[in-house]
Structures are given as C-alpha cells and as structure tokens.
Amino acid sequence: LAKTTQPISMDSYEGQEVNITCSHNNIATNDYITWYQQFPSQGPRFIIQGYKTKVTNEVASLFIPADRKSSTLSLPRVSLSDTAVYYCLLRGEYGGATNKLIFGTGTLLAVQP
Amino acid sequence: DAGVIQSPRHEVTEMGQEVTLRCKPISGHDYLFWYRQTMMRGLELLIYFNNNVPIDDSGMPEDRFSAKMPNASFSTLKIQPSEPRDSAVYFCASIPGWLDREALSGYTFGSGTRLTVV
Numbered sequence: 001l002a003k004t005t006q007p008i009s010m011d012s013y014e015g016q017e018v019n020i021t022c023s024h025n026n027i028a029t030n031d032y033i034t035w036y037q038q039f040p041s042q043g044p045r046f047i048i049q050g051y052k053t054k055v056t057n058e059v060a061s062l063f064i065p066a067d068r069k070s071s072t073l074s075l076p077r078v079s080l081s082d083t084a085v086y087y088c089l090l091r092g093e094y095g096g097a098t099n100k101l102i103f104g105t106g107t108l109l110a111v112q113p
Numbered sequence: 114d115a116g117v118i119q120s121p122r123h124e125v126t127e128m129g130q131e132v133t134l135r136c137k138p139i140s141g142h143d144y145l146f147w148y149r150q151t152m153m154r155g156l157e158l159l160i161y162f163n164n165n166v167p168i169d170d171s172g173m174p175e176d177r178f179s180a181k182m183p184n185a186s187f188s189t190l191k192i193q194p195s196e197p198r199d200s201a202v203y204f205c206a207s208i209p210g211w212l213d214r215e216a217l218s219g220y221t222f223g224s225g226t227r228l229t230v231v
Contacts, residue, residue, distance in 0.1 A: 034219050043117075043204045043222025044156070087156075091219075100169065101146075101206075101220060103156035 004088045009108040018075045020107050022088030025069050031090040033064060033071045038085045038106070047086075048073070075109075083111045119205050119223035126230055131193040134226045136205030137186055146220070147180055147190050148204040156204075162188065195230045202227050 005023040012018045024033065032051050036044040048055055050062040050071070061074040075082060085106040118137040126132050138145045146161040160170040165182045173180070177196070182188040192199055206222040 036219070041202075041225075041227075043206070043225050044220070045222070046219030049219060100158060100161060102158060103148075105155055 003102075004090060004104055006086075006088050006104065006107045008105060009110065011110050011112065012078055013112050014079055015077050018078050018082075018109060018111075020073045020075075020086055020088075020109070021070060022073070023070050024088070024090055027068050027090060028092070030092050032092075033062065033068075034089050034091050034101075035060070035062065035073050036087045036089065036103075038087065044087060044103070049091075078109075078111045080111050080113065082109065084109060117205055117207055117221050117223035119203075119226050121226060122224065123227045124229070126195055126228075128196055128230055129194045130230075131191065132195045132199075132228060132230075134190040134203050134205075134228070136188045136190070136223060138188070138205070138207030139221055140186065142207035142209050142221075144208045145182060145188050146206045146208075147188070148206065148222075149201045150204060150225075151201045159190070192228075195228075197230045200228055200230050 032049055034049040035047045037047050038044040048057055048060050048062045050064050052064050052068060055062045063072045073086060085108050087103050087106040089101050091101060117139055120135045124132060144161060144163050147159040148156050149159055150156045157172055159172045160180045161168055162182045165185055177194060178192055180190045190203060202225045204222050204225045206220045208220050
C-alpha cells in the first residue's frame with residue numbers, strides 16, 4: 001500500500017484556519033484519500049474523503065491537486081477542541097486488501113487560546 | 114446505530130493470564146479490523162476479517178495472539194499467556210464491503226479496550 005507523509009506536529013491559535021498537507025507520491029489510480037481525527041483515549045474518527053479536486057463537508061475541506069500526489073486538509077476557524085492527531089491515509093476502491101488502512105504517525109495539532 | 118461496541122473498556126491482568134477482548138461491529142458491515150495502539154508503535158493493524166473469515170493476520174505479533182469471528186455480529190481477540198509488553202489500547206473497527214464513493218463515512222472505530230498487564 002502506498003505510504004503517506006505528513007508533518008509530525010503543528011501549532012495554531014483559536015479562530016485560525018489550519019492546513020495540514022500530506023504527501024502520497026505513489027498513489028494508485030484507484031486510491032481514495034481519507035483523513036481521520038483521533039482524540040486522546042478515543043478511536044480514530046472519519047473526517048473526510050476525496051479522489052480529486054475539492055471536497056467540503058461540515059467539518060473540513062480537502063484539496064487535491066490534479067496529479068493527486070498530495071492533499072491538504074483545511075480546518076476553518078479551529079477551536080481548542082480541535083486539538084487532536086490527524087491521519088492521512090489511502091484506501092483502495094475495490095475492497096479486499098485495499099480496504100486495509102495503514103496508519104502512519106499522523107500530525108498532532110495543538111490549538112492554543 | 115450504537116456504533117462499534119467493545120468490551121471491556123479497561124482490563125488489568127497479571128502476566129501469564131488469558132485475556133479476551135470483545136467486539137460487536139456495526140450491523141451490515143462486511144469487514145472487521147483489530148488494531149493495537151501504543152506510544153512507541155502507533156496504530157498497528159493486527160488482523161482483519163471479511164464476512165467472518167480471517168483474511169490477513171500478518172500483523173498478529175505472536176502465536177499468543179488469536180482472533181475469531183464466529184458470526185457477523187461478534188469477534189474476539191485473545192492473548193494467552195499475556196505479557197507486560199502487550200499493554201496497549203486495542204481498537205476494533207468495521208466498514209461496509211465497498212468503498213462509499215460519496216464519502217459519507219469511513220471506518221467506524223470502537224472506543225477501545227485499554228489493556229494493562231502487570
């Protein structure tokens with residue numbers, strides 16, 4: 001499965017927009033890009049998924065350039081409660097082994113007052 | 114839906130004892146995954162099932178670990194005998210069979226079982 005690379009940590013302040021970039025140079029044609037959020041003592045929670053261009057939901061936006069070798073998770077106006085670890089992963093389209101989510105180290109986002 | 118349900122939430126046991134962790138996936142989900150999380154190694158995939166059949170157990174660390182899924186609504190992860198290095202948070206997750214292109218949801222994880230082996 002293709003590997004993803006993202007910053008180990010990021011700092012922000014309340015009310016700011018936060019952009020976390022993930023690199024996936026070897027992404028396969030059938031891979032979808034997914035992002036998860038994990039709070040301490042909880043399991044990861046699905047945030048957003050995309051294939052190309054831009055996807056937006058009530059929580060975040062996901063920007064994917066045409067070559068799909070990277071993606072950027074955008075969190076608008078973060079609050080203290082957005083302090084968490086954010087994981088970027090690839091998931092295949094056709095089930096089977098491509099359903100395996102392999103987690104990297106993630107990005108620890110620390111939001112300060 | 115109550116989501117993925119794991120039990121117990123916390124387990125403290127002595128080295129050498131048998132430990133059984135339990136998971137109830139979301140009804141209708143075809144895949145079930147067991148993960149382990151530690152500070153040193155992060156989130157590791159241990160094993161996953163498709164339609165109750167173990168597909169890939171290459172992440173199971175040793176023969177002391179075993180997992181079963183006797184039916185679509187129940188799975189167990191057993192450690193026998195347990196060792197202090199098995200101390201971790203164990204998560205169970207489930208998904209439907211095919212990728213939801215509309216991206217309404219992804220994997221659903223349970224709240225985890227925090228295992229401490231002393």
